[in-house]
Amino acid sequence: MRGVNKAFGSNQAVREFDFELPRGTVCGLLGPNGAGKTTAIRIMLDILGPDSGTVELLGEPVNAGVRERVGYLPEERGMYQKMKVGEHLAFFGAIKGMSRRDAGREAARWLERLDLRSRANDRVDTLSKGMQQKVQFIATILHQPELLILDEPFSGLDPINSELLREIVVERKRAGTTVLFSTHLIDDAERICDRVCMIAGARKVLDGTLAEVRAASGRKDVNVVFEGDRGWLGHPAVASLTDHGRRVEVRLAPGADAQDLLRAAVDAGARIERFEIAEPSLREIFLERAGARGLPATELQAAMAEAEAS
Amino acid sequence: MNHRVWAILRREYLERVRNKWFLLATLLVPLAMLGATFLPVVLAGQSQERPLVVAVIDRSGGELTERLDAVLARDNAEAREFRADREIATIGDLRDILSADLETARTTADAYLLFPSDVATFGSPSIITVADIGFRERTLRTAAQDAVQWLRAREAGLQPGAADALLADVEVLVEPVDPDADRSEVFQMIGFAFAMLLYVMFLVYGQMVARGVLEEKTSDIVEILVSSVRPWEMMLGKIVGIGAVGLTQVGIWAVVALVLSSFGLMGRVGEFIGATAELAQMAFPWSILVFALLYFVLGYLMYSAVFAGAGALLTSEQDIQQVLIPVMLPIIFPILIVWQVMDTPNRLWIVATSMFPLFSPILMPVRNAVTNVPAWQNAVSIVALVAAIWLAAWIAGRIYRVGILMKGKRPSIPELVRWMRHG
Numbered sequence: 001m002r003g004v005n006k007a008f009g010s011n012q013a014v015r016e017f018d019f020e021l022p023r024g025t026v027c028g029l030l031g032p033n034g035a036g037k038t039t040a041i042r043i044m045l046d047i048l049g050p051d052s053g054t055v056e057l058l059g060e061p062v063n064a065g066v067r068e069r070v071g072y073l074p075e076e077r078g079m080y081q082k083m084k085v086g087e088h089l090a091f092f093g094a095i096k097g098m099s100r101r102d103a104g105r106e107a108a109r110w111l112e113r114l115d116l117r118s119r120a121n122d123r124v125d126t127l128s129k130g131m132q133q134k135v136q137f138i139a140t141i142l143h144q145p146e147l148l149i150l151d152e153p154f155s156g157l158d159p160i161n162s163e164l165l166r167e168i169v170v171e172r173k174r175a176g177t178t179v180l181f182s183t184h185l186i187d188d189a190e191r192i193c194d195r196v197c198m199i200a201g202a203r204k205v206l207d208g209t210l211a212e213v214r215a216a217s218g219r220k221d222v223n224v225v226f227e228g229d230r231g232w233l234g235h236p237a238v239a240s241l242t243d244h245g246r247r248v249e250v251r252l253a254p255g256a257d258a259q260d261l262l263r264a265a266v267d268a269g270a271r272i273e274r275f276e277i278a279e280p281s282l283r284e285i286f287l288e289r290a291g292a293r294g295l296p297a298t299e300l301q302a303a304m305a306e307a308e309a310s
Numbered sequence: 311m312n313h314r315v316w317a318i319l320r321r322e323y324l325e326r327v328r329n330k331w332f333l334l335a336t337l338l339v340p341l342a343m344l345g346a347t348f349l350p351v352v353l354a355g356q357s358q359e360r361p362l363v364v365a366v367i368d369r370s371g372g373e374l375t376e377r378l379d380a381v382l383a384r385d386n387a388e389a390r391e392f393r394a395d396r397e398i399a400t401i402g403d404l405r406d407i408l409s410a411d412l413e414t415a416r417t418t419a420d421a422y423l424l425f426p427s428d429v430a431t432f433g434s435p436s437i438i439t440v441a442d443i444g445f446r447e448r449t450l451r452t453a454a455q456d457a458v459q460w461l462r463a464r465e466a467g468l469q470p471g472a473a474d475a476l477l478a479d480v481e482v483l484v485e486p487v488d489p490d491a492d493r494s495e496v497f498q499m500i501g502f503a504f505a506m507l508l509y510v511m512f513l514v515y516g517q518m519v520a521r522g523v524l525e526e527k528t529s530d531i532v533e534i535l536v537s538s539v540r541p542w543e544m545m546l547g548k549i550v551g552i553g554a555v556g557l558t559q560v561g562i563w564a565v566v567a568l569v570l571s572s573f574g575l576m577g578r579v580g581e582f583i584g585a586t587a588e589l590a591q592m593a594f595p596w597s598i599l600v601f602a603l604l605y606f607v608l609g610y611l612m613y614s615a616v617f618a619g620a621g622a623l624l625t626s627e628q629d630i631q632q633v634l635i636p637v638m639l640p641i642i643f644p645i646l647i648v649w650q651v652m653d654t655p656n657r658l659w660i661v662a663t664s665m666f667p668l669f670s671p672i673l674m675p676v677r678n679a680v681t682n683v684p685a686w687q688n689a690v691s692i693v694a695l696v697a698a699i700w701l702a703a704w705i706a707g708r709i710y711r712v713g714i715l716m717k718g719k720r721p722s723i724p725e726l727v728r729w730m731r732h733g
Contacts, residue, residue: 045537047533047536047537047715048715064312064314064540067537067538068538070537072534072537072538073534074530074533074534074537076530076533077530077533077534078526078529078530078531078532078533078534079529079531080321080325080529080531081529082325083321083325087321091317091321092534092538094313094316094317094320095313095314095317095318095535095538095539096538097313097314136534139534
């Protein structure tokens with residue numbers, strides 16, 4: 001996506017959105033509620049036309065052929081309640097261009113895998129919500145799409161089933177599928193994503209591999225446990241600190257090197273027991289960036305951090 | 311038609327045809343129609359079993375009772391002299407006597423007829439009914455008139471034979487110069503049946519389309535579909551799939567009708583409406599059936615496209631009536647004027663109205679049944695209808711495209727116009 005804008009009335013849902021997803025990676029789309037994740041996904045799939053900007057899927061402008069190579073699981077998951085599970089899956093397979101026989105065979109295989117085989121001839125409305133969600137997941141991956149776009153795929157599932165679906169996502173990735181999924185569960189992103197993209201306030205605020213994102217956060221904490229001289233704590237690399245006496249949590253100034261600080265401490269004659277560089281967790285970055293969008297004062301900081309990072 | 315449209319069409323069709331309501335409606339409608347046709351025959355047959363009895367008080371002294379009895383005998387009725395305990399001079403006297411003992415009055419006769427003494431000059435006969443004689447009241451009145459005229463003719467000096475000749479029924483035969491141009495009552499009935507059937511089918515199946523769209527919206531299934539299927543493909547698949555359900559139903563009815571007619575039931579219906587001879591004489595013009603089917607298919611496509619667009623505007627069940635009523639008006643209007651169309655199918659305003667695409671799907675089959683519609687009128691109205699289908703599909707498609715993803719508030723008219731312009 002390049003320079004995509006989309007407004008609903010006076011509400012700007014997506015602003016100057018650039019996004020590129022390398023093939024074969026799993027990318028988490030993060031952001032607070034109402035940030036524009038679903039709108040961005042809808043634009044990618046050409047469900048909504050952008051006001052400006054261009055969109056390509058799998059290297060092509062979005063057309064009927066490309067759509068068939070994509071699997072999409074929206075957050076609002078509808079099902080034909082009166083259809084039988086097997087027919088439901090066959091229908092979605094047929095829409096994606098599968099023959100009835102292939103769709104039937106694949107559906108049977110996946111139902112078996114997700115422990116739903118005995119329900120193939122039951123009506124959808126007799127299934128529990130979690131089971132319906134699994135059936136929808138099957139409908140999304142039945143035609144072995146090259147690109148999977150999942151909107152909050154694991155929400156509302158019990159731990160066993162959500163683990164099972166995660167396993168399948170990772171498995172698809174190994175088979176070469178590109179996966180984009182939106183989530184508000186950062187742990188999910190941290191565990192199975194190669195990349196993350198964060199949207200807040202209709203803008204992209206972060207995009208890159210996990211390592212890049214951490215590095216770009218421009219923030220490092222150092223936990224030091226020591227005895228002796230405390231003068232080195234006034235070193236320019238220290239932006240702020242929380243002093244617990246023997247243990248001190250140091251926030252490094254943007255761009256500062258922790259090694260400089262360590263050298264200064266040793267030179268000052270402090271006895272260092274522990275010197276630990278703590279990279280911020282994705283959760284902290286998320287909160288920092290997402291929060292920044294809501295608060296004008298910190299927005300400036302975030303903008304500065306962004307400028308320094310680039 | 312690509313595989314996506316085909317998959318949707320197939321799903322829409324199977325879901326509805328497998329539904330038990332489809333089976334029930336398909337079976338019940340012909341039963342109800344048969345019932346409506348045969349019930350009057352059966353009932354009329356029963357009520358004619360018992361002869362109508364008229365008690366006559368004849369103060370003219372002109373043997374009117376005998377004359378009346380002779381005339382009524384043709385219609386399974388009889389006239390008897392009524393002898394009361396006291397003298398009956400006026401209709402008031404008669405009423406008093408009857409209401410004094412209604413039970414006896416009812417066992418004696420169904421109606422009481424008084425010929426006053428001056429009936430040969432200016433007086434009029436009066437009838438008091440004590441039972442419900444329904445449409446046979448007319449028989450009775452005609453017979454009484456006949457009796458009085460017969461008396462007056464004799465008073466004027468005619469011989470009894472001459473009076474009989476004077477009053478004998480005169481049959482007037484009416485024949486159109488071109489038997490095709492002005493068809494008989496049978497075709498009026500066929501035309502009316504077409505109108506009702508098309509009206510019901512358009513409304514039922516149109517609403518089915520609108521409800522189907524609403525269902526997909528409220529169940530959020532639309533979101534998954536639009537990621538794989540273009541809105542126009544969804545709309546086309548839905549409309550054609552549901553239309554195929556309608557054709558299946560009509561087909562089943564046609565088979566039922568053919569089977570019934572092979573048992574000779576149609577002949578009995580024809581007999582009842584007094585048209586057997588005509589039906590037998592005339593080769594049934596199959597063209598009117600073909601036209602009806604053609605207008606059904608085309609009309610369905612046009613109306614259901616509009617219904618699909620309207621369905622995309624709905625956000626909840628409560629909206630249905632409000633949004634769909636304007637859409638239903640063009641289907642209802644032809645029914646309001648169908649009697650005029652059947653009466654005078656070739657008047658200018660009726661020709662014009664019936665060829666107008668919004669109304670032609672119902673009115674043209676009616677006109678084709680009751681009159682010989684010039685070929686150019688059928689041709690022009692079909693071309694106009696096809697153009698209207700195209701236009702309706704274009705407008706509805708644009709509304710549909712935006713509408714199916716709309717939730718919450720229903721759009722205003724200016725918003726709709728914007729959708730159509732930019733859609």
